[in-house]
Amino acid sequence: MKPLAAQPSRRLSDAEIVARAHRSDRNFAILGLSVLVISMIVLLSLIVDFMVDGLGRIDLDFLTSFPSRRASEAGILSAWVGTTLVMLVTTALAVPLGVAAGLYLEEYAPRNWITHLIEINVTNLAGVPSIIYGLLALGLFVQSLAMGQTILVAGITLALLILPIIIVATREAVRSIPLEIREGAYALGADKWQTVSGYILPTARPGILTGAIVGMSRAIGETAPIITIGALTFIAFLPPSPVQDTFPFINFNWLNSPFTVMPIQMFNWVSRPQAAFHVNAAATGLILLLMTLLMNAIAIWLRYKIRRSMR
Amino acid sequence: MLQPGLSENEMTAVTPALDAVASKEPAPLRASVRNLNFFYGDNQALKGVELPIVEGKVTALIGPSGCGKSTLLRCFNRMHDLYPGNRYQGEIILYPEGINIVAPEVDPMLARLRIGMVFQKPNPFPKSVYENVASGLHIRGIRNRSEVDGRVEAALRQAALWDEVKDRLQESAYGLSGGQQQRLCIARTLAPDPELILLDEPTSALDPIATAKIEELMDELRGAYTIVIVTHNMQQAARISDFTAFMHLGHMVEYDVASLIFTNPTEERTRSYITGRFG
Numbered sequence: 321m322k323p324l325a326a327q328p329s330r331r332l333s334d335a336e337i338v339a340r341a342h343r344s345d346r347n348f349a350i351l352g353l354s355v356l357v358i359s360m361i362v363l364l365s366l367i368v369d370f371m372v373d374g375l376g377r378i379d380l381d382f383l384t385s386f387p388s389r390r391a392s393e394a395g396i397l398s399a400w401v402g403t404t405l406v407m408l409v410t411t412a413l414a415v416p417l418g419v420a421a422g423l424y425l426e427e428y429a430p431r432n433w434i435t436h437l438i439e440i441n442v443t444n445l446a447g448v449p450s451i452i453y454g455l456l457a458l459g460l461f462v463q464s465l466a467m468g469q470t471i472l473v474a475g476i477t478l479a480l481l482i483l484p485i486i487i488v489a490t491r492e493a494v495r496s497i498p499l500e501i502r503e504g505a506y507a508l509g510a511d512k513w514q515t516v517s518g519y520i521l522p523t524a525r526p527g528i529l530t531g532a533i534v535g536m537s538r539a540i541g542e543t544a545p546i547i548t549i550g551a552l553t554f555i556a557f558l559p560p561s562p563v564q565d566t567f568p569f570i571n572f573n574w575l576n577s578p579f580t581v582m583p584i585q586m587f588n589w590v591s592r593p594q595a596a597f598h599v600n601a602a603a604t605g606l607i608l609l610l611m612t613l614l615m616n617a618i619a620i621w622l623r624y625k626i627r628r629s630m631r
Numbered sequence: 632m633l634q635p636g637l638s639e640n641e642m643t644a645v646t647p648a649l650d651a652v653a654s655k656e657p658a659p660l661r662a663s664v665r666n667l668n669f670f671y672g673d674n675q676a677l678k679g680v681e682l683p684i685v686e687g688k689v690t691a692l693i694g695p696s697g698c699g700k701s702t703l704l705r706c707f708n709r710m711h712d713l714y715p716g717n718r719y720q721g722e723i724i725l726y727p728e729g730i731n732i733v734a735p736e737v738d739p740m741l742a743r744l745r746i747g748m749v750f751q752k753p754n755p756f757p758k759s760v761y762e763n764v765a766s767g768l769h770i771r772g773i774r775n776r777s778e779v780d781g782r783v784e785a786a787l788r789q790a791a792l793w794d795e796v797k798d799r800l801q802e803s804a805y806g807l808s809g810g811q812q813q814r815l816c817i818a819r820t821l822a823p824d825p826e827l828i829l830l831d832e833p834t835s836a837l838d839p840i841a842t843a844k845i846e847e848l849m850d851e852l853r854g855a856y857t858i859v860i861v862t863h864n865m866q867q868a869a870r871i872s873d874f875t876a877f878m879h880l881g882h883m884v885e886y887d888v889a890s891l892i893f894t895n896p897t898e899e900r901t902r903s904y905i906t907g908r909f910g
Contacts, residue, residue: 431715498754500750500752500754501754501756501757502713503710503713503750503754504750504754504756504816505756505766505770506710506713506743507708507710507743507747507748507750507820508743508747508766508767508770508819508820508823509740509743509744509767509770509771509823510743510766510770511740514770518766518769518770519756522757522758523756523757629803
């Protein structure tokens with residue numbers, strides 16, 4: 321048999337190997353940087369465009385006025401109050417439910433085909449188009465249960481929409497906790513609930529928080545499901561105040577109030593022919609962006625604080 | 632020497648060798664492993680293991696990687712129950728009650744509430760130094776502030792860590808060095824006052840100075856606590872253990888007074904291992 325070394329390949333010198341490594345590092349860095357720059361330019365131009373069109377329109381009157389037939393007098397009071405209240409309901413429902421479901425699936429559920437089926441479906445639900453959730457809410461909450469087109473229904477709908485995101489994030493966060501923490505707690509004699517609530521959940525907080533914010537950022541911009549359940553596009557009043565000066569000082573009537581939200585207000589104005597309303601839409605978009613950024617900023621700050629307290 | 636026929640009289644006297652160590656007194660047992668088989672699924676990792684654990688003494692488990700020494704250690708506090716498909720067969724009797732802690736009807740928590748464990752890698756919780764040591768007490772429902780304070784301090788003193796951390800009790804445990812973290816884990820294990828302490832290669836992730844401190848510490852705990860330690864370091868086993876058990880391929884090959892195992896082992900396999908011919 322012919323020896324394999326019959327045709328010796330030329331061996332690269334060490335210097336050539338190093339040069340090749342540097343070259344491929346640089347090539348990838350350039351590729352990555354250009355992709356990054358392109359996407360940042362697109363995003364920035366969007367924000368700049370909003371600012372050029374809308375920044376001049378934003379003042380206190382804009383934030384404290386109801387929508388109006390006259391573009392110059394119109395404001396977004398009912399929209400931002402509506403968005404805030406809907407997000408409140410969504411968060412209050414989706415975060416506890418999602419975290420509990422994620423913990424259950426990861427820590428308590430028996431490893432069998434039913435659990436597996438549920439897990440696959442939860443992951444798939446995260447990818448279901450939001451309008452489907454809108455249709456579900458329209459059929460179930462608005463029509464069958466006759467709950468009306470209210471803040472509560474919108475909050476529940478958006479909570480359903482982001483529930484899979486929070487469940488998946490919780491599971492990932494819980495799964496990434498080092499085995500040593502878990503075993504350490506059990507070895508001290510902790511029962512399952514003590515281990516989960518005292519050691520696993522606190523350690524998983526930053527990851528869960530990230531998931532919750534990703535979900536909420538998605539919910540705050542959703543338009544389709546809210547329109548589907550029949551939110552009004554023109555609201556010239558506020559929901560009843562959640563606080564009152566007579567006992568018991570808080571009330572939940574606002575849950576059953578009709579409402580509008582920022583993206584709907586924006587959509588409404590964009591679809592008007594008059595250019596002045598387009599300026600209003602740009603201003604609304606800018607404020608919606610700011611609200612999302614603010615939410616993310618709070619999350620980053622919280623996560624930083626939690627991580628630092630654990631280091 | 633291996634004790635194939637450990638019987639009911641082992642409570643009072645185990646072997647002549649043990650009697651010698653215990654200065655003619657019969658050696659009281661803290662625990663006793665009897666014909667223990669352990670299975671990871673279909674894979675049998677322990678085969679008919681017999682081992683007495685003498686009260687107040689340090690028992691070292693040595694043997695080459697994969698011999699089953701860590702598996703045996705983790706049977707004592709039922710750590711294997713955390714993962715599905717594991718099965719025990721046989722007995723680990725915990726004295727003085729004589730309960731079999733690997734019996735299926737015994738809840739794993741019962742074993743873990745009485746038997747503490749220190750792991751290979753220091754595993755402090757992402758909490759303060761104080762909360763780490765108080766963890767075992769809180770888990771047991773001990774919340775009385777002054778009692779917890781007292782026991783945390785006592786445990787930290789026993790673990791020779793008090794002087795180093797007394798001014799930073801509320802700081803995160805992650806700020807401590809690796810050796811300090813491991814002593815913190817020992818303090819955490821000591822605080823609930825366990826009847827038996829398991830150490831799974833506690834110094835393998837530490838530098839020689841931190842290792843020396845831990846070994847010193849074990850020497851001080853001897854007598855007050857019963858300790859079982861797994862180590863891959865034979866010098867360490869020789870330095871700190873009263874009794875040494877050599878395991879190979881899931882079998883308990885030989886168990887004896889440490890000085891005898893390291894100077895005059897009965898079994899050829901033990902001799903080969905401690906002289907470095909395999910492992």
